[in-house]
Amino acid sequence: MTEFLIRRVLQSLLVLFLISIVTFGLIHAAPGGPTQIFLSPGLSQEAGRIQAHNLGLDQPVYIQYVRWLGGMLQGDLGQTFKNNLPVSEILWPTVQNTVILMGVAWLFAMLIAIPWGIYNSTSEYGISDQTASMISYIGFAMPVFWFGIMLQELISIKWDLLPLSDMYTMGKEGDMGDLFMHLVLPVSVLTLGFLASYVKYSRTSMLEVLDQDYIRTARAKGMKERRVVFRHALRNAMIPIITILGLDLPILVAGAAITESVFNWPGMGRLFIEMAVAREYSVLMAITVITAVIVVVGNLIADILYAIVDPRVQIGRKGGVSS
């Protein structure tokens, strides 16, 4: 296990390094630079050059990269070009806000979807199963922004039950009750999105397992159905579900740009788009690196969880699964 972890961490570092090089290169290769966005048309060419020089933008890209990497390794994410704000100051609050929003929605979706999917697998094509299918179709087919707008229109404007947008009412920052009220609508939208796929996955994955010979054997032994499902089937069925959850983990930090925009949630998804338009390289790089780290960590966690739900999965052995 330890050997595995060390190997994985080293691998991950290499991956992160490569990701950062590629992203840095791509961002700089994109047409239009920060100077073009924030320098006004009135600025003379000469003055523009002076500014580009002050910001180090006249250096070759690889030198800029080395500088960025140096800062990064010392925990310095850099400053924005436009107004010289430290990137960390912009980034961390938005990360937190996004984690709150996405985390709640994700947790909700999981708590509803997994038990529901399991239940539906035991009564295939029953009313509950049909309902879940219906919800999944709606969740997949309906554009998120549209659902959000409809909720706003109806619940917030017409009936005036919940706030329209934002994270807190102004002046009530930190008030949990207020935060809760603001969470309801965006969480509903996001939960529906997550739910759509999670219910399907857990149901299908359970069905596959329930079809196996060893389940038939268990039933033949006269074991109670409850015990068959929870003791024998569930553990195996969890493996693909964990994979999906692990893969979705980065979304918790990366955020959902559209939902965040519609509900004016001050999160990462929004920030990323804004910063991409403004060509704020340092913020974009920081977001990319953070997301990449989470992807890597998410995969690692999923791997470890495999071993917990299924002891046959032995991490670190060649061949992975051995019996």
Add this chain to the structure above:
Amino acid sequence: MVKKKWTSLMLIVVLIGSLLSACSSSNSTTNPPKEQPKPSDTKTEPVKENTAQTPKDGGVITLGTFSDIVTANPLFASDTSSGDAINLIFANLYDVDRKANVVAEPWSLAAELPQISEDSKTYTIKLKPEAKWSDGQPVTADDLIFSINTTRNPDVGSPGISSFDKVDTVTKVDANTVQIKLKQVYAPFLYSLRLSLIPNHILKDVPAKELKKHPFGADPTKTVTNGPWKWTEWKQKQYLSFDADPSYWGAKKPHIAKVVYKIYADQNTEVQALIKGDIDSVSAIPVTQLAAVQSKENLNVVLAPGPLYEYLGFNFKGENFPGNVSLFTGEKTRQAIAYALNRQGMVDNILKGTGKLMNSPFLPGSWADPGEAAVNYSYDAAQAKKLLEEDGWKAGADGILTKDGNRFSFELQYNTGNNRREQVAAVIQQNLKDVGIEVKPRGIDFAAWQEQNINPGKYQAILAAWSLTDPDPNSESIFSSKYFPPGQNAGWYKNDKLDQLWVKGYSVVDQNERKKVYQEIGKEISTNLPYVFLYQYGTPQGLGPKVKYAEEDKPEPSLAYGYMFRIINWWVE
């Protein structure tokens, strides 16, 4: 600082483009009556709901916006949001009235209009002796001199640098009087004097290159101001708040106790917030949502178009065309295109009445508007065909015109995601097809477009816009051959007569003299057509029921920042 004078015009395609682009919606049935542009027509929709007589002190106004500020330091601001914030917390040296004349208002720092010397090169400015910074220090000649000299210093990197490129020297006469000497007579300089000042006593020892990193303008507690409100909070990407400054020096105090400037990431949500009453003003309602706002009885929409116009720009450089010669070299050809376009149809159907036809680069109703002197090309396909024939174009086998072996087919570029331009480009394509010209519309990502096409002047034709944030009519930098790419004359347009007229227009300070020159320019430019001027357009403002003002203080859409025109006199109920 947009309100300051940098070059007379700037390309603003991004913001305005994104404003008006959105999902399409049902047709509005509440189109306002169409009007022909008239001189002195700065009429807005009736604002009766918001006009009232007795001001009340106190209360909060919440202004909605679509992007965060970059900085509150007047030296570095060049975006609209930063300009909004600066307008609240800094007094200007001079302001403009509704007709865009430079004036010394009770809330301006200057005591009176500048005295201009005989040779029109020296401006003497007197500051109000009572003007004070929020830390109690007086606003003095030193502040003005420091502000101008810092802006002029290329090491500082101020976007306002070109506002003062004609300045020779700035000297102190006494504690409240400054003399500015120009290198040449330059009438538009008057508008450069609308600047906000930066405090000499706080920033004088900061090295030029370090100014951008100084907390002045970034940290509310370290931003010493001199306007009616002071800056109290900046919650990044969420909101800013401003409280009436109890120590404000002006004789007229602001009525509104607190201004909240709230940032929305999504235009639809911003408009919904206005409808719900979360915010009291939206400075730009997307055309697609206009009907929804207009249908609410308690909301008021200010419809008149803003200080910007859209145009179809021709490129005159031969190497941008396959035959190595521009398709647009013939004056009659360009006039034919102008006749072939149904501009009124665009205003009615795409802008939903929020625009006005333009025939020259001067805003209808402004003092420089040439009015009838500029040629108006009404929609007339027959006339267009006739002119094309006179210019030597003959229909080819495929129905497309040809001349000297060149097929009349060109690419029309605009920025992707701009819904309005997409629609206008389609209309142009159809209109010109009717007269035998093939148009291939092409949307390009804005940043790439600017870098690869506009800046180097490499395109055949573009659909773009200019913002006249500076009320001065001087547009030399976009039409004179002195400003070929990388300058702003991206279409390589050259007209010797106009080149001279632009210079003449700014070389005399008397407005009546200038007016004559701009009449002449209007006539020449609308005949020679470097662009087909399409329409003046705007972003309607929406106001909630709380906001009140007297008739003379109502918003003025034709001015930059006109949606908060004289906000010092507004109040909330």
